Amino acid sequence: MAANPRRSLLYMPGSNARALEKARSLDADVLIFDLEDAVAPGQKKLAREQVLAAVNAGGYGRRELVVRVNGFDTEWGRKDIEAFATAPISALCLPKVESAAEIQAVVQVLNQAGAAASLKLWAMAETPRGILAVNEIAGAHSRMGGIVLGTSDLAKDLRVPHTPQRLGMLTSLSLCVLAARANGIDVFDGVHLDLDDESGLALACEQGVELGFDGKTLIHPKQIALTNQLFAPSLESLARAKKIQMAWQQAEAEGKGVVLVDGRLVEALHVEEAVRVLAIAEQIANTR
Numbered sequence: 001m002a003a004n005p006r007r008s009l010l011y012m013p014g015s016n017a018r019a020l021e022k023a024r025s026l027d028a029d030v031l032i033f034d035l036e037d038a039v040a041p042g043q044k045k046l047a048r049e050q051v052l053a054a055v056n057a058g059g060y061g062r063r064e065l066v067v068r069v070n071g072f073d074t075e076w077g078r079k080d081i082e083a084f085a086t087a088p089i090s091a092l093c094l095p096k097v098e099s100a101a102e103i104q105a106v107v108q109v110l111n112q113a114g115a116a117a118s119l120k121l122w123a124m125a126e127t128p129r130g131i132l133a134v135n136e137i138a139g140a141h142s143r144m145g146g147i148v149l150g151t152s153d154l155a156k157d158l159r160v161p162h163t164p165q166r167l168g169m170l171t172s173l174s175l176c177v178l179a180a181r182a183n184g185i186d187v188f189d190g191v192h193l194d195l196d197d198e199s200g201l202a203l204a205c206e207q208g209v210e211l212g213f214d215g216k217t218l219i220h221p222k223q224i225a226l227t228n229q230l231f232a233p234s235l236e237s238l239a240r241a242k243k244i245q246m247a248w249q250q251a252e253a254e255g256k257g258v259v260l261v262d263g264r265l266v267e268a269l270h271v272e273e274a275v276r277v278l279a280i281a282e283q284i285a286n287t288r
């Protein structure tokens with residue numbers, strides 16, 4: 001499990017100096033500095049320099065820092081990767097990844113540039129080919145740390161509407177969760193584009209939680225609070241996790257391998273889940 005919670009992941013254009021500054025005071029768990037689609041071709045170099053200066057200057061506190069670089073096959077991709085290989089960030093986010101070979105090629109560049117083993121790669125799953133190869137991508141290298149859904153690109157490529165219900169994307173979303181879990185890494189849901197639609201954002205968060213995502217990517221500060229709330233364990237699940245943990249301790253002392261909590265069977269696997277829920281709650285409490 002990551003050292004910090006990863007409920008809310010806020011993108012910001014690397015070319016927007018005000019947003020880079022503002023992010024130092026926002027309550028997002030992860031900041032994703034974007035050099036890719038939110039930056040116009042004429043501003044790519046400026047964005048790279050500005051983001052590098054910002055992360056080196058620091059002041060982001062507990063927030064985890066991630067840089068979304070340009071695609072490896074673009075004129076900016078390799079230079080972006082080299083520029084951030086030894087920067088104080090936790091991961092590089094790679095857009096539109098479609099194969100394990102691409103991850104391995106990026107790893108080679110990172111190793112040549114002297115990147116620490118702790119620098120992770122997060123692959124974006126946002127094309128039909130990328131979704132179909134997501135399991136091999138997730139397991140491509142020990143640097144892999146996350147899968148990030150790019151539901152805008154995906155909706156376009158699949159030719160499905162990007163509705164809050166996301167019916168046409170459900171198979172893709174679940175395949176990504178499966179691949180992440182099979183390879184022991186985190187997985188983050190795509191963005192909700194309508195900034196004024198709070199009820200739609202709530203629905204999308206609730207659906208993301210039910211599908212198994214660890215957190216959700218966002219595009220505006222006003223989406224952070226609700227996302228943090230809905231991706232945190234609910235009071236009900238926390239209360240049950242505490243009950244399970246206590247009942248299990250007693251069962252163990254009595255030499256039992258199963259126990260009933262509020263009439264429901266509890267076995268070791270439920271205890272494992274309860275411990276995970278309590279650990280996330282503790283991480284969140286430590287951020288306050």
Ligand SMILES: CC(C)(COP(=O)(O)OP(=O)(O)OC[C@H]1O[C@@H](n2cnc3c(N)ncnc32)[C@H](O)[C@@H]1OP(=O)(O)O)[C@@H](O)C(=O)NCCC(=O)NCCSC(=O)C[C@H](O)C(=O)O
Pocket residue numbers: 010011012013018019020022023034037038126149150151152153154190191219220221
């Ligand atoms: C959408 C925006 C362009 C709106 O920006 P703006 O008009 O400045 O909004 P506000 O005036 O309401 O902003 C209020 C204050 O908040 C700051 N702000 C706004 N957005 C951000 C942000 N993302 N990060 C940090 N700070 C932000 C403003 O500076 C204002 O501050 P202050 O001056 O103190 O009042 C803008 O929100 C934006 O650019 N959003 C991010 C867009 C982006 O990064 N897109 C790329 C990633 S999404 C994607 O590509 C997903 C994927 O690949 C896929 O395929 O799905």
Ligand SMILES: [Mg+2]
Pocket residue numbers: 037095126150152153
């Ligand atoms: Mg995209």
